[in-house]
Amino acid sequence: MFKYLSLILKNSVRSKRRSALTVLSIAASLCLLGVLGAFYHVFFLDPPTEEQALRLWVRNRISLANPLPLAYQQRIAGAPGVRDVMVFQWFGGTYKDREAKNFFARFAVEPERLFSIYPEYRVAEDQKLAFQRERTACMVGRKLADRLGFKLGDRIVLEGDIFPVRLELTVRAVYDSPRDNENLLFHFEYLKESMPGYRGEMVSNFVIAARSAEEVPHIAEAVDAMFRNSAQQTKTETEKAFELSFLAFIGNVKVFLLSVCSAITFTILLVSGNTMAMSVRERVREVGILKTLGFTRGAILGVILAEAVVIALLGGIIGMFIAAGILDLMSRAPSIATDMSRLTLPPLIWGLCLAVSIFVGAVSAFVPAWNASRRSIVEALRFTD
Amino acid sequence: MSETVIETRNLSKTFVRDSFEIHALEDVNLQLHRGEFVALMGPSGSGKSTLLHLIAAMDRPSSGQIVTLGQDLATLDDHDIARWRNQHIGFVFQTFNLIPVLTALENVELPLKLTRLKKAERLAHARTALELVGLGDRMHHTPRQLSGGQEQRVAIARAVVTDPDLILADEPTGNLDAVSAREVLTLLSRLNQEFGKTVVMVTHDPHAAHAAQKIRYLDKARLLPEGDVPEDWTMAATQKR
Numbered sequence: 001m002f003k004y005l006s007l008i009l010k011n012s013v014r015s016k017r018r019s020a021l022t023v024l025s026i027a028a029s030l031c032l033l034g035v036l037g038a039f040y041h042v043f044f045l046d047p048p049t050e051e052q053a054l055r056l057w058v059r060n061r062i063s064l065a066n067p068l069p070l071a072y073q074q075r076i077a078g079a080p081g082v083r084d085v086m087v088f089q090w091f092g093g094t095y096k097d098r099e100a101k102n103f104f105a106r107f108a109v110e111p112e113r114l115f116s117i118y119p120e121y122r123v124a125e126d127q128k129l130a131f132q133r134e135r136t137a138c139m140v141g142r143k144l145a146d147r148l149g150f151k152l153g154d155r156i157v158l159e160g161d162i163f164p165v166r167l168e169l170t171v172r173a174v175y176d177s178p179r180d181n182e183n184l185l186f187h188f189e190y191l192k193e194s195m196p197g198y199r200g201e202m203v204s205n206f207v208i209a210a211r212s213a214e215e216v217p218h219i220a221e222a223v224d225a226m227f228r229n230s231a232q233q234t235k236t237e238t239e240k241a242f243e244l245s246f247l248a249f250i251g252n253v254k255v256f257l258l259s260v261c262s263a264i265t266f267t268i269l270l271v272s273g274n275t276m277a278m279s280v281r282e283r284v285r286e287v288g289i290l291k292t293l294g295f296t297r298g299a300i301l302g303v304i305l306a307e308a309v310v311i312a313l314l315g316g317i318i319g320m321f322i323a324a325g326i327l328d329l330m331s332r333a334p335s336i337a338t339d340m341s342r343l344t345l346p347p348l349i350w351g352l353c354l355a356v357s358i359f360v361g362a363v364s365a366f367v368p369a370w371n372a373s374r375r376s377i378v379e380a381l382r383f384t385d
Numbered sequence: 386m387s388e389t390v391i392e393t394r395n396l397s398k399t400f401v402r403d404s405f406e407i408h409a410l411e412d413v414n415l416q417l418h419r420g421e422f423v424a425l426m427g428p429s430g431s432g433k434s435t436l437l438h439l440i441a442a443m444d445r446p447s448s449g450q451i452v453t454l455g456q457d458l459a460t461l462d463d464h465d466i467a468r469w470r471n472q473h474i475g476f477v478f479q480t481f482n483l484i485p486v487l488t489a490l491e492n493v494e495l496p497l498k499l500t501r502l503k504k505a506e507r508l509a510h511a512r513t514a515l516e517l518v519g520l521g522d523r524m525h526h527t528p529r530q531l532s533g534g535q536e537q538r539v540a541i542a543r544a545v546v547t548d549p550d551l552i553l554a555d556e557p558t559g560n561l562d563a564v565s566a567r568e569v570l571t572l573l574s575r576l577n578q579e580f581g582k583t584v585v586m587v588t589h590d591p592h593a594a595h596a597a598q599k600i601r602y603l604d605k606a607r608l609l610p611e612g613d614v615p616e617d618w619t620m621a622a623t624q625k626r
């Protein structure tokens with residue numbers, strides 16, 4: 001087949017405009033496929049990091065909006081395999097105004113536990129101490145600090161909504177992290193004190209750090225069993241699963257992504273099938289010539305298929321580079337809903353998308369190629385458009 | 386008499402088109418010998434091209450037998466026939482039929498790609514063939530950049546590059562001006578005389594036929610006995626001109 005490479009390559013660019021259009025339409029579709037594939041990968045295939053694999057999240061069995069009693073923390077800490085448990089309380093509120101650019105996630109946590117449970121949060125030692133020591137201190141992610149210009153010592157005022165309080169915080173630390181780089185974290189103690197009574201005794205989540213990854217599944221069972229007969233039942237799951245449960249709000253993302261991907265693949269098959277059929281049809285005579293020279297059916301089939309694959313693969317590669325560019329932009333953009341900083345085009349998706357292009361090229365050209373190769377020489381030579 | 390290279394026995398070919406039959410060849414018995422240069426003539430539709438195609442195993446007969454270069458073509462399957470044709474037959478078309486995206490050199494090299502020759506050897510052979518047809522200086526031109534006469538000479542180079550025993554030409558001068566036609570005929574004669582190739586050429590042109598040593602006529606699907614000419618042939622030929 002290698003011998004025919006020059007014939008294959010030259011044939012592929014024979015009709016420049018059509019080849020260019022085919023390449024572009026395949027590129028566009030594969031770009032989309034690559035981006036969706038990357039999302040699918042981040043959501044469902046990306047293995048949790050080492051630290052992440054040790055963490056579990058506890059929430060109210062009914063829904064995220066229903067809180068859990070703070071008193072559960074002590075009992076969870078006693079479950080076998082649990083190294084530590086920390087309150088993780090979502091604090092909505094507003095900063096300055098309701099503009100999207102001023103939106104970021106704010107959580108009340110327990111700073112003395114935070115860094116052992118989240119070792120990936122890297123902070124200068126003096127800043128860490130300053131943050132832990134001061135009740136009204138807060139810590140912000142590097143990306144967020146850059147975006148809104150927060151500096152150490154700045155005052156940040158948060159106006160509560162679900163919590164009817166006004167928090168006056170001071171930036172004491174800036175953290176770097178491979179992910180979640182855009183959060184603001186402050187003392188749960190401060191929130192609790194500002195909210196005497198019932199609300200302060202309830203929290204949205206606990207984060208558990210397991211002693212080892214093997215114990216994670218047992219912890220989930222043990223914790224949920226612990227509260228099975230309580231008024232507030234719990235749901236304990238891995239951090240990865242917990243993050244995915246947010247996605248579930250917008251429907252069955254897995255099925256959605258997969259069906260959009262199949263639809264795209266099917267569409268490119270039709271589009272490129274049509275062009276391939278056209279380009280093969282134009283060259284039926286040539287098939288007759290090649291056969292006269294001694295080319296066998298198989299060789300002709302191979303040449304035509306290879307040509308289609310070359311075009312499709314070229315489109316695929318271009319599309320994937322564009323997808324990689326788009327994903328790079330997305331991963332830098334401020335994250336609103338979920339953390340997108342890990343969005344990249346992993347080798348698996350690269351490979352799959354290129355496989356899809358090869359598949360599209362081969363399948364779309366197969367029927368016309370098969371028919372052309374089967375035509376008798378005399379018929380092929382007499383063929384006129 | 387020297388070795389027989391083409392022998393047909395009661396060779397017939399019938400095409401079926403929309404439920405009616407066209408008898409393109411009927412009971413053709415032809416015998417050609419090594420080193421002959423034969424012109425095949427006859428009115429349009431008399432079956433000349435069909436006969437050439439059957440000799441080259443580009444098509445299968447409806448009945449009868451054909452032995453080309455000692456090979457009974459009925460015994461070969463499609464794959465072997467393709468191989469056989471590549472090794473033993475050089476075919477020249479009226480419309481040149483070069484591959485437009487390839488250069489002259491690449492076009493001539495094409496049949497060699499089916500052989501075991503290495504790239505360098507293939508190119509050396511292709512160059513030799515192009516020089517033989519006087520196009521040593523046009524190797525990297527594409528068919529578009531060549532004149533009709535030059536294209537046909539490239540096609541002849543492609544036909545001879547595998548060093549076949551038999552050259553079959555279907556109206557090779559049909560699309561050429563007089564000067565180019567003469568060049569092509571001279572070339573075919575040289576291949577016949579200097580290189581000992583057996584040449585069968587279909588032509589409508591009596592002048593072209595003179596390049597051959599022998600003329601055989603087909604008329605209404607039948608091969609006329611040696612020496613016979615179709616009725617009204619001179620008129621038909623002049624009409625065609």
Ligand SMILES: Nc1ncnc2c1ncn2[C@@H]1O[C@H](COP(=O)(O)OP(=O)(O)OP(=O)(O)O)[C@@H](O)[C@H]1O
Binds near residue numbers: 379407427431
């Ligand atoms: N593939 C085919 N299918 C159907 N009919 C065919 C086919 N090839 C040839 N014929 C018919 O067979 C007859 C002989 O055709 P052929 O091409 O051999 O004639 P020819 O002598 O070469 O004519 P010309 O001088 O016009 O080239 C014609 O009637 C033609 O229409």
Ligand SMILES: [Mg+2]
Binds near residue numbers: 433435
């Ligand atoms: Mg003819």
